[in-house]
Amino acid sequence: MIQASVGNAVHLVPIGEVLYFESADKYVRVITAEREYLIRTALRELIPQLDEARFWQVHRGLVVRADAVATAIRDESGKVHLTLRGHKDKLVASRLYGHLFKAM
Helix, strand or coil, X not given: CEEEEECCEEEEECHHXXXXXXXXXXXXXXXXXXXXXXXXXXXXXXXXXCCCCCEXXXXXXXXXXXXXXXXXXXCCCCCEEEEECCCCCEEEECHHHHHHHCCC
16 A cells, blocks of 8 residues: 555555556655555655566656556657556656567
8 A cells, every 4th residue: 555645634545556656856646547646755765665576667757567558669769658558648668678568
């Protein structure tokens, strides 16, 4: 579970519902199919707590749930553009992490 604050309330977000985590200044955006939450944990502190087989770091400030990736399209510069199941956001993986998508 991820504890995320929304106003005065604390929400418990099941880790299985998280599509991706994105660094945002001093916070991390926690994105689910339904909502967006903010947590006050740095992404570099959060990554060791995640299952690396299930959550892949695809950019310096972006961690995506592997089974949420619907498509991965590599452009001519080597960046990989990701679409997610059940979500409209398009994400970009850096060339450094492109090897994660060779099997797709």
